[in-house]
Amino acid sequence: MTRTGDSGVSITTRIDAATAGLRMRRLRQSDWSRRLVRETSLTADDLIWPIFVREGGGAPEPVPSMPEVFRLSVEGCVEAARRARDLGIPVVALFPYTDADKRDERGSEAFNEGNLVCRASRAIKAAVPEVGILCDVALDPYTSHGHDGIMEGDRILNDETVEALCRQAVVQAEAGCDIIGPSDMMDGRVACIRQALDEVGHRDTLIMSYAAKYASAFYGPFRDAVGSGGMLKGDKRTYQMDYGNSDEAVREAAQDIAEGADMIMVKPGMPYLDIVSRLSREFGVPTFAYQTSGEYAMIMAAAGNGWLDGERAMIESLTAFKRAGASGILSYFSPTIAARMPRR
Numbered sequence: 620m621t622r623t624g625d626s627g628v629s630i631t632t633r634i635d636a637a638t639a640g641l642r643m644r645r646l647r648q649s650d651w652s653r654r655l656v657r658e659t660s661l662t663a664d665d666l667i668w669p670i671f672v673r674e675g676g677g678a679p680e681p682v683p684s685m686p687e688v689f690r691l692s693v694e695g696c697v698e699a700a701r702r703a704r705d706l707g708i709p710v711v712a713l714f715p716y717t718d719a720d721k722r723d724e725r726g727s728e729a730f731n732e733g734n735l736v737c738r739a740s741r742a743i744k745a746a747v748p749e750v751g752i753l754c755d756v757a758l759d760p761y762t763s764h765g766h767d768g769i770m771e772g773d774r775i776l777n778d779e780t781v782e783a784l785c786r787q788a789v790v791q792a793e794a795g796c797d798i799i800g801p802s803d804m805m806d807g808r809v810a811c812i813r814q815a816l817d818e819v820g821h822r823d824t825l826i827m828s829y830a831a832k833y834a835s836a837f838y839g840p841f842r843d844a845v846g847s848g849g850m851l852k853g854d855k856r857t858y859q860m861d862y863g864n865s866d867e868a869v870r871e872a873a874q875d876i877a878e879g880a881d882m883i884m885v886k887p888g889m890p891y892l893d894i895v896s897r898l899s900r901e902f903g904v905p906t907f908a909y910q911t912s913g914e915y916a917m918i919m920a921a922a923g924n925g926w927l928d929g930e931r932a933m934i935e936s937l938t939a940f941k942r943a944g945a946s947g948i949l950s951y952f953s954p955t956i957a958a959r960m961p962r963r
């Protein structure tokens with residue numbers, strides 16, 4: 620059938636003339652052609668799975684604001700690491716739930732070589748050595764005020780905090796942690812941590828710096844998960860970045876790379892894809908994105924209400940990180956996704 624416009628010229632002729640015969644929809648007409656030309660795809664190799672560890676044994680404990688996410692015993696973490704290995708997920712990231720009675724002003728529990736993260740790390744290394752372990756370096760899981768550093772009045776002290784972070788990094792590396800993830804946003808911490816690790820012989824321990832970590836509303840459920848929700852006094856805007864800034868992220872990343880970061884990270888993820896894209900292109904250093912607890916909770920809540928297809932939304936969101944230039948993603952969806960993904 621030939622349709623004609625007002626002038627009597629066929630629409631087909633007009634479109635062909637205007638597009639020089641190029642019809643973009645040809646490539647989208649079937650599943651095989653879409654698969655054939657797809658530019659970006661996701662595999663289990665792209666995933667880092669953040670897990671929450673708690674004291675005691677027994678069943679996994681649900682995190683109310685993160686449906687289907689649980690706080691695990693040390694033995695549960697070992698099970699999770701086995702699952703990661705079986706699913707082809709290269710790395711698990713450990714986050715401790717710390718009871719109020721183990722927290723203090725200076726976050727001393729961070730240097731306890733028998734703390735939860737260290738015990739979980741040792742247990743995983745012993746049982747599942749083929750899975751990488753990432754441990755955050757920051758004091759917030761251990762401070763009574765919920766800040767990432769040491770406080771004086773209402774100020775977070777940079778240099779005193781960096782000294783503490785170096786001790787924390789060494790304790791974690793001693794416990795088998797493969798990747799140190801400084802998430803504190805103090806200045807100069809990457810160089811000091813690198814030096815501290817090297818001095819005690821941990822030259823091969825990697826550093827993935829949270830280079831551009833924004834002061835964000837998207838961390839809310841995570842703070843519940845690790846028990847710092849109610850504790851935080853004020854906010855983190857004097858050390859985490861202002862969400863209006865992009866050039867500043869470039870300067871932050873340049874600094875961390877110059878100080879010895881092997882990999883960099885942007886956090887949060889979905890609202891900051893422009894930053895992921897900019898940093899990955901600008902530096903060509905492996906760049907990761909953290910799809911935060913708030914992003915996870917949004918998708919899960921909407922899916923739980925039947926407002927969107929959760930399965931499709933999670934795959935789309937994670938693929939978008941790769942399209943933006945991320946080498947990989949820290950995501951609470953990791954095991955669910957990996958179970959549905961082809962292995963490279």
Ligand SMILES: NCC(=O)CCC(=O)O
Nearest residue numbers: 802837838841911912913
């Ligand atoms: N340093 C780790 C985090 O702050 C995670 C935040 C989140 O998942 O919301």
Ligand SMILES: [Mg+2]
Nearest residue numbers: 804805806871
């Ligand atoms: Mg910095």
